[in-house]
Amino acid sequence: MNFRADESATDFLEIDRFDDGVGWIAHPDEEMERASHALEIDGEVWVFDPVDAEGIDDLFAEFGDVAGVAILLDRHKRDAAEIANRHDVPVYLPRRFEGVTEEIDAPVARFSDELSDTGLEAHTVVDNRFWKEVALYDPDDGTLLVPESVGTTSYFLAGNERLGVHPMRRPVPPREELGRFAPERILVGHGPGITTDAATALEDALANSRRHTPRLYAAMIRQLLPV
Numbered sequence: 001m002n003f004r005a006d007e008s009a010t011d012f013l014e015i016d017r018f019d020d021g022v023g024w025i026a027h028p029d030e031e032m033e034r035a036s037h038a039l040e041i042d043g044e045v046w047v048f049d050p051v052d053a054e055g056i057d058d059l060f061a062e063f064g065d066v067a068g069v070a071i072l073l074d075r076h077k078r079d080a081a082e083i084a085n086r087h088d089v090p091v092y093l094p095r096r097f098e099g100v101t102e103e104i105d106a107p108v109a110r111f112s113d114e115l116s117d118t119g120l121e122a123h124t125v126v127d128n129r130f131w132k133e134v135a136l137y138d139p140d141d142g143t144l145l146v147p148e149s150v151g152t153t154s155y156f157l158a159g160n161e162r163l164g165v166h167p168m169r170r171p172v173p174p175r176e177e178l179g180r181f182a183p184e185r186i187l188v189g190h191g192p193g194i195t196t197d198a199a200t201a202l203e204d205a206l207a208n209s210r211r212h213t214p215r216l217y218a219a220m221i222r223q224l225l226p227v
Contacts, residue, residue: 011055031153049071
């Protein structure tokens with residue numbers, strides 16, 4: 001895979017635009033398709049799991065001034081500190097993310113059930129020593145932001161799936177954690193989001209995760225074989 005995690009993007013692909021938010025992929029040719037998002041809440045912009053790119057501040061400015069940068073997966077430090085420092089705002093971390101603060105070269109704030117006073121509900125998706133993940137849900141407009149457990153890039157998807165469970169989570173999909181939602185849109189950390197019939201896409205992904213696992217794993221093995 002082409003990670004390019006330490007390179008600065010000179011262009012980005014805009015995704016997931018709607019009235020109150022937008023997403024982008026800083027390196028569109030990456031196989032990982034690391035997606036980042038900015039949501040407008042009460043005239044301010046909140047940025048999530050961002051990968052920096054030239055001109056990205058102009059994208060934020062369309063929605064307002066940046067109020068904070070949030071990391072929703074313990075491994076998604078990405079360029080959160082750089083963007084937070086540039087806008088003189090904290091990096092927000094879930095309280096469960098132990099050991100992450102030391103790796104963030106920026107002021108840090110913590111949140112539990114709600115991200116600051118945004119109205120965005122924080123729901124734990126995974127909490128173990130190897131993987132800590134929080135999803136955010138906006139009950140006002142039905143936006144669900146899931147950084148890792150589901151995605152739309154190719155290595156998440158089997159067959160004709162629109163949304164897929166992460167390959168490592170397919171044997172035990174997050175049905176209890178995510179099945180409670182019937183979102184209007186789903187924004188993910190890898191790939192473009194689901195903006196139409198999102199509730200059905202999520203329901204199908206969770207219900208068929210195990211059944212479609214052999215097909216996904218077989219496809220991944222074929223990609224690794226020499227041509």
